[in-house]
Amino acid sequence: MFEDLNDLYQQVILDHCKKPRNFREMTPCSCSAQGRNPLCGDQLQLFLDMDGDTVRDASFVGSGCCISKASASLLTDFAKGKTRADIETMFASVHEMIKTGKVIGDVGKLAVFAGIYKYPARVKCAILSWHALMSALKGGDQEVTTESEQN
Amino acid sequence: MSTPHHPDWSTLREDFPILHQQVHGKPLVYFDNAATSQKPRSVIRSLVHYYEHDNSNVHRGIHELSNRATAGFEAARVRTAKFINAASADEIIFTRGTTESINLVANTWGTKHLKTGDVILLTELEHHSNLVPWQMLAKRTGARLVYVPVNGDEGLLDLSQLDALLTPQVKLFAMVHISNSMGTVNPVAEMCAQARQRGITTLVDGAQSAGHLPVDVQAIGCDFFAFSGHKICGPTGIGVLWGRTAVLEAMPPWQGGGEMILSVGYHKTEYKHAPHRFEAGTPDISGPIGLHAAMDYLDAIGRENIWRHDQDLATYAYEQLAALDGIRLFGPQTGRAGLVSFLLNDVHAHDVVTLADQAGVALRGGHHCTQPLMHKLGVESTARASFYFYNTRAEVDRLVAVVKEIQKFFRG
Ligand SMILES: Cc1ncc(COP(=O)(O)O)c(C=O)c1O
Numbered sequence: 001m002f003e004d005l006n007d008l009y010q011q012v013i014l015d016h017c018k019k020p021r022n023f024r025e026m027t028p029c030s031c032s033a034q035g036r037n038p039l040c041g042d043q044l045q046l047f048l049d050m051d052g053d054t055v056r057d058a059s060f061v062g063s064g065c066c067i068s069k070a071s072a073s074l075l076t077d078f079a080k081g082k083t084r085a086d087i088e089t090m091f092a093s094v095h096e097m098i099k100t101g102k103v104i105g106d107v108g109k110l111a112v113f114a115g116i117y118k119y120p121a122r123v124k125c126a127i128l129s130w131h132a133l134m135s136a137l138k139g140g141d142q143e144v145t146t147e148s149e150q151n
Numbered sequence: 152m153s154t155p156h157h158p159d160w161s162t163l164r165e166d167f168p169i170l171h172q173q174v175h176g177k178p179l180v181y182f183d184n185a186a187t188s189q190k191p192r193s194v195i196r197s198l199v200h201y202y203e204h205d206n207s208n209v210h211r212g213i214h215e216l217s218n219r220a221t222a223g224f225e226a227a228r229v230r231t232a233k234f235i236n237a238a239s240a241d242e243i244i245f246t247r248g249t250t251e252s253i254n255l256v257a258n259t260w261g262t263k264h265l266k267t268g269d270v271i272l273l274t275e276l277e278h279h280s281n282l283v284p285w286q287m288l289a290k291r292t293g294a295r296l297v298y299v300p301v302n303g304d305e306g307l308l309d310l311s312q313l314d315a316l317l318t319p320q321v322k323l324f325a326m327v328h329i330s331n332s333m334g335t336v337n338p339v340a341e342m343c344a345q346a347r348q349r350g351i352t353t354l355v356d357g358a359q360s361a362g363h364l365p366v367d368v369q370a371i372g373c374d375f376f377a378f379s380g381h382k383i384c385g386p387t388g389i390g391v392l393w394g395r396t397a398v399l400e401a402m403p404p405w406q407g408g409g410e411m412i413l414s415v416g417y418h419k420t421e422y423k424h425a426p427h428r429f430e431a432g433t434p435d436i437s438g439p440i441g442l443h444a445a446m447d448y449l450d451a452i453g454r455e456n457i458w459r460h461d462q463d464l465a466t467y468a469y470e471q472l473a474a475l476d477g478i479r480l481f482g483p484q485t486g487r488a489g490l491v492s493f494l495l496n497d498v499h500a501h502d503v504v505t506l507a508d509q510a511g512v513a514l515r516g517g518h519h520c521t522q523p524l525m526h527k528l529g530v531e532s533t534a535r536a537s538f539y540f541y542n543t544r545a546e547v548d549r550l551v552a553v554v555k556e557i558q559k560f561f562r563g
Contacts, residue, residue, distance in 0.1 A: 001556045040531065041522055041531040042531055063531050065500075121501075122505060
C-alpha cells in the first residue's frame with residue numbers, strides 16, 4: 001500500500017529508526033544541545049565528546065518520528081572522527097539536499113534523505129538533529145528550534 | 152430531500168465539491184474536521200454572490216450597495232444569535248475566530264476585573280487559545296492560573312474537586328465545551344452553575360461544539376461563549392464572541408478605530424454600545440455572510456442529527472481501533488464527541504499521518520495545541536481522526552484498514 005513512500009522511508013531509514021545508533025546519554029560530555037520542533041513538540045538532546053576540533057564521540061536521546069530519529073542516528077554515526085570544518089561543509093550540503101533534493105558532492109549514507117524535499121511537512125524532522133549538532137558545536141547549551149525553516 | 156428528522160447523509164455529501172477527489176491516487180477520506188470543516192456549495196455560492204453583487208463597506212455608505220452589504224452583515228448577526236439562542240443580536244460580536252474572541256475577553260473584561268491575588272480557573276484540557284491569553288493576562292495583572300485536573304488517558308475532568316477549586320479568589324472560570332484532542336464532552340451547564348452560584352464569571356470555548364450539537368447559551372448559563380466559523384462549514388477569518396448584555400456593557404473597548412465610535416474629538420472619544428464598540432475598523436463582511444449560509448445549512452440538517460451521526464462514527468471507530476493490538480486510545484470510552492485520538496506502539500504520530508495520507512486518509516498528528524495536556528499524559532503527540540456529518544462508516548473502515556497496514560509496515 002505504501003510503495004510510493006519508498007523514497008521517504010528507505011530501508012536504511014527504517015533500520016535506523018527501529019534501531020537507533022548512539023542512542024544514549026553521554027556524561028560527562030564536552031558539549032550538548034537541545035533541538036525542538038515546535039510543530040510537533042518533538043525534542044532531542046545531542047551530546048558531543050570533543051578532542052580539540054575533532055568529534056571523538058557523538059550520541060543523542062529524545063523522542064521523535066522515524067525520520068528525525070533516523071536522521072539523528074545517521075548523523076551521530078557520521079560525526080564521529082570528523083572535524084568542525086568537515087561537519088560545517090556537510091551541513092551545508094545536507095541542508096540543501098533535504099530542502100531541494102539537489103545533492104552536491106559526496107554525502108555518503110546521508111543520501112537516503114535526498115527524497116525528503118517531496119514531503120515538505122517532514123523536512124523539519126530531518127533537519128532537527130543537524131540544528132542541534134551545529135548548536136552543540138558552537139558550545140551553546142541553549143535550545144534550538146526548527147522554527148526558522150520554512151515549510 | 153432531507154428533513155431535519157431523517158437526513159439523507161449520502162445526498163448531503165454531494166453538497167461538498169472538495170470531497171470528490173483523489174489524493175495520491177486514492178479517494179479522499181477527510182478526517183481532519185476538528186482542525187477545519189469543509190464548505191458546502193451554498194456557503195461558497197454565498198461568498199461569490201456577495202462579491203459579484205453586493206460588495207461594499209458597511210455602516211458607512213448611503214448608497215444601495217452599502218445598504219445591501221450592511222443588511223447582509225447585520226442579518227448574519229441576528230442569525231448567529233438564533234443559532235446559539237442568545238437573548239439579543241446585540242450580544243453577538245464578530246471576531247476572527249475563537250482565539251480572537253478569547254483574547255478580546257482577556258484584554259477588556261480581564262484587564263478591568265483582575266488584580267494581584269485573583270485566580271483564573273481553567274481545565275487541564277484547554278486548547279492553547281484558551282490558555283495562553285490567560286497566562287498573558289495573569290502576567291500583566293498578577294493573577295494566578297489554577298486548573299481542574301484530568302484523570303488520565305480518558306480525558307475526563309475530576310469534577311469532584313470543582314467545589315473546592317472555586318475559591319473566593321476565583322474571578323473567572325474558562326472551560327472547553329468539547330476537547331479537540333480527547334473528544335471529552337464537558338458538562339458545561341453544571342460547571343457554569345457552580346461558578347455562577349459564587350458570582351464567578353464563566354467563558355465556554357465552543358470551537359468544537361457549536362457546529363456539532365445544539366447550543367443554547369442561556370441554558371448553559373455562561374457569560375461568554377466563543378466559536379469559529381471555519382469549523383462549522385463557514386469561511387475562515389470569521390468567528391463569534393457571545394457575551395451577556397450586562398457583562399458586555401460594562402467592558403471597555405479593545406481596539407480603537409472607525410466603526411466603534413459615537414463621536415471623536417482630538418482628545419476624547421465616545422464609544423458605541425456593544426457589539427459595535429468591539430468591532431473597530433472595516434470588518435470581515437463576506438465572512439458573516441458565509442457564516443449565515445453555513446448556519447442555515449447546518450440547521451436544515453439539524454444539529455441533534457449531526458450529533459447523533461458524529462457519535463455513531465466515533466463509537467464505531469473507537470470500537471474498531473480498540474480491537475487492534477499495540478494501540479493506545481485517548482478520550483472517554485462512552486459519550487465521546489466525533490473524534491478519536493490514538494497512538495501506535497513504536498510508531499510516531501507523524502509517521503502514522505504521512506502513511507495514512509499516502510492512502511488518501513487525511514488525519515492530524517501532533518499535540519493539537521494542547522501541549523500541557525500531552526505532557527501530563529506523557530506523550531508528545533497523538534494521531535487524530537475527527538468526523539463530521541459527511542463522513543461515513545465505510546470511511547472509518549478504510550481508516551482501520553490503513554492503520555493495520557501501517558502497523559505491518561513498521562513491523563515488517
Ligand atoms: C477547542 C478549541 N479551542 C480553540 C480553537 C481555536 O480556534 P481558531 O484557531 O479558529 O481560533 C480550536 C481550534 O483549533 C479548538 O479546537
